[in-house]
Amino acid sequence: MRLKFALTIGDPKSAQIVAYQARSTGSSHLTKTDVLTALGMTQARHRAGLCLLYAKYTKDADAGFTALNELVKYANTQVRKYVGKIPGRKGAMAIRVLATKVLEEYCRTADTPGAKCRCGGSGEVCDRKATDREGRLIIVPCKKCHGSGLRPLTQTHVHHxxxxxxxxxxxxxxxxxxxxxxxxxxxxxxxxxxxxxxxYQRITAMSSFYTESVAM
Structure with missing residues (x-):
């Protein structure tokens, strides 16, 4: 099971991911306990990454707060390299605002209000000309969102x-x-x-291998 699908195994919050999870388990030998244990180990070792995923796919506020703080920490290590010293006393605030905007973009999914592309969030559209020419339905990546399913963003609001x-x-x-x-x-x-x-995949692969070995 992909990590983003496993996030909702304890307390589903995103209808979109719940739907994905239902068709993503495959022939897994992992139990719910195995998945929860793997999530706990992943969080202990890579907190930033897992909190980012929770914030994105389950919209968990606590995870979002932790992810933002981790992102701000990273931003502070890079700001002089890319921006230099920010004049005035609002430099720290500017970095946090920028990090907040970055996190907002990262966390956008097709079920985020106003984020869905005209293609309906699928990232695919019917090529009418090709369909008429071939006599069968031709599906191609959406040119508006380039297959992401999300309405393209500009950085104008971030600049302001x-x-x-x-x-x-x-x-x-x-x-x-x-x-x-x-x-x-x-x-x-x-x-x-x-x-x-x-x-997460490394941990679950080891767990699955162990379970299969015991079963044999």
Missing amino acids: AILALVPGVSRATWYRVWSRFYEILLAWCYSQEAIAESE
Whole structure:
């Protein structure tokens, strides 16, 4: 079972993930206890990644708060490299606001209000011309969302939020400097997700192997 599907095994909160979970278990030998144990071990070793996933797929507020704090910590180690010293006394606030916006983007799913693309969140659409030409239904990735199922975002609202705290961040400065910082923070979220996923899969693979060995 994929980690994002396992998150709801104890207390489902996202209708979208519950639906995914129902068709993702496959021929697994893992019990509910095995999965919960694997989640606990993953959280102990890679808290940031697992909290990010909980915040994204179950919309858990506590996990979101922890994920934000972890993201702010990382941002503080990178800010001088990408932005330099932020003038004024609102530098720490600006970093937290930026991290909040990054987390909001990372946590968007097709069941997030207003996030769903015109394709209905599937990431796929019917190619009418190809369907008419071939005489059969032709499904292609949605050109609007590029298959993500999510309405594309601009960074304009993020720029305005930073501008309110750090005057002088022009549009050009935003895209030359701050936007790169934003993208690095977003990439960090996905890297932590991948690390947590890899650890969870390693733990469950060992557990499954042990269970099968005992059964034999």
